[in-house]
Amino acid sequence: MQTTLADFIKDTEQGKIAASILRKCVHCGFCTATCPTYQLLQDELDGPRGRIYQIKQVLEGTPATPSVQLHLDRCLTCRSCETTCPSGVEYGKLIEIGREVVEQQLPRQGADKLKRQALFKLTTSPKAFNTAYKAGQMFRSVLPATLQKKVMAKQVLKPVNVSSHSRKMLMLEGCVQPSMSPNINHATLRVLDKLGIELVRPAGAGCCGAIHLHNQMHDDGLNDMRRNIDAWWPAIEAGAEAILINASGCGSTVKEYGFHLQNDARYAQKAQRISELAKDIVEILIGETEGLKALFSQAPSAATLAYHPPCSLQHGQKLGGKVETLLSGLGYPVLLPKDSHLCCGSAGTYSFLQPELSGRLLQNKVNNLEALQPKAVLSGNIGCIAHIGSGTDIPVMHWIEYLDQQLGL
Template structure:
């Protein structure tokens, strides 16, 4: 695609990235076939090709419009289009640039700004979030249906192992996962402990940066990344094998620290190493299958397991099929629903700001999962787990929790 970027962005780092991405797009339209929002609305402007064209117009000098903002807001950034694209267009990076520029030009109405800023601050203050979430769980039966669906039922978190092992890895705990479903992190700690691996959890780490990034607060997002690098770097230098991440949305972000900070002379090299060291938990356990089998119970009743692969795992991290392969090595089968490549509609804060589209996508996904008649639905990202769980009586959990129960 030919480009003629406007002077305000042409020679900036963002402009150079955008120009390269736009030039790679041949406007073939293959991406529309796998775009969840295009499938719902049938509007070309709600598909990757249409959004790319709008971003191109914006970066070539057209003034941002509320319509542009609407169509980019409706994008889930699921990156299914990237998996489909024969030209390797990095749509997700372009969408971040487009959203940021529209935000600079248009801003938001006061009420919407208040809602977004309140949610952003709540999610990023772990202590306040956890106390608020516990209160919401206690009051859950009394909440309106719309709010009740946002609050997961409370369940026991289980014990935290205290053993010290020679093998060590750093674990990203996440900003909302410990409050929403603390058993995910504790189950991760227990499984790795049984395999002789100690997980280090530095207290000065925090959000991976995704919350600020996807709400177009880019400099704060970069500061989140720098803070985590400062927290993890000494541990990697001391011999920690990897940065282990059990929320695929966080993993997709951490694996791109090197790209986000490539122009930062102080952090560029460290960020690249952190990205290389970042591993989703399935990447760690894939090499431990034989060891895991020796720890598994032999009397566990057979169950039908359905699996929803999060977009951030199969498209963002390009780890499609990884969890299914691990379970197969462990002698279990996980069933995939029809259209497993499509988003469930959670997508971070998307379910708050695009509730109608989000619920449609959730209901479509649950319909296909329920067709498998599962005893349990497994996934690999807290947002997907909470979102799917809000619409079904079937237990929905992280696959590491299920594995932990078998060991």
């Protein structure tokens, strides 16, 4: 796609990245076939190709309009289009640039601005989120119906008794996961401990940067990354094998630290090393399959299990099929629902900011999952787990929780 960027951006780092991405697009439209919002709305402007045209126009100097902002806001950033694209267009990076430029030209106003600021501040502060979430669980019965569905029931937790091991990995605990579903991290600790791996959790680490980065707070997102690098680096220098991440949404971002900080003289080299060490939990456990098999003391359950592959895992990290392969190899085959490549509608803060579209995507996903009549629905990202769980009575959990249950740890 030919493009001539405007003077305000053409010589900047963002401009160079955007120009390179735009030139790869050949207008083929394959992306529309796998775009969730295009499937719902059948509007070219709410598909990747249409959004690319709108971003191109703004970067070439056409002033942004509320209509452009709306169509970019409606994007889930699921990156399904990247998996489909034959030309390798890095749409996720382009839309972040486009949204930031549009935001600069059309700053949020009034209630919309306040809602977004409160939401981003709450979800990136584990202490504040934990306080609010516990209050939500306590008073769940009197909350509005829409909020009731978003508050997961308080989990009954088993003790976590782990040992020190010579093999060590870092673990990103996440911002909201410890409050919403603490057993995900607990199950991870127990399973890895049985495999002889100690998970180190430095107190100074925090939000991976995804929330800020995807919501036009680029500098805040980069500062999140720098803080985490500082917190993790002593353990890396001491020989930590990997950074284990059990929330695929976070993993997608951590694996791109090297890209985002490539022009930071102080952090570029460290950020690249972080990206190399970042591994989704499935990448770790696939390498430990034989050790895992030895932990099972009984035959696998014959229960029907459904699996929802998170967009951030199959499209963001390009690890589609890995969880299914691991579980099947352990004797727990899972069924994929119809349209398993499409987003469930969670997408970070999307379910709060675009509730109507998010709700329609949720209903489609739940219908397809329930058609399989599973005993449980497994997934690999806390946002998907909470969102899908709000729309069905079938138990929804992280697949590491299910393995932990089956192992009886």
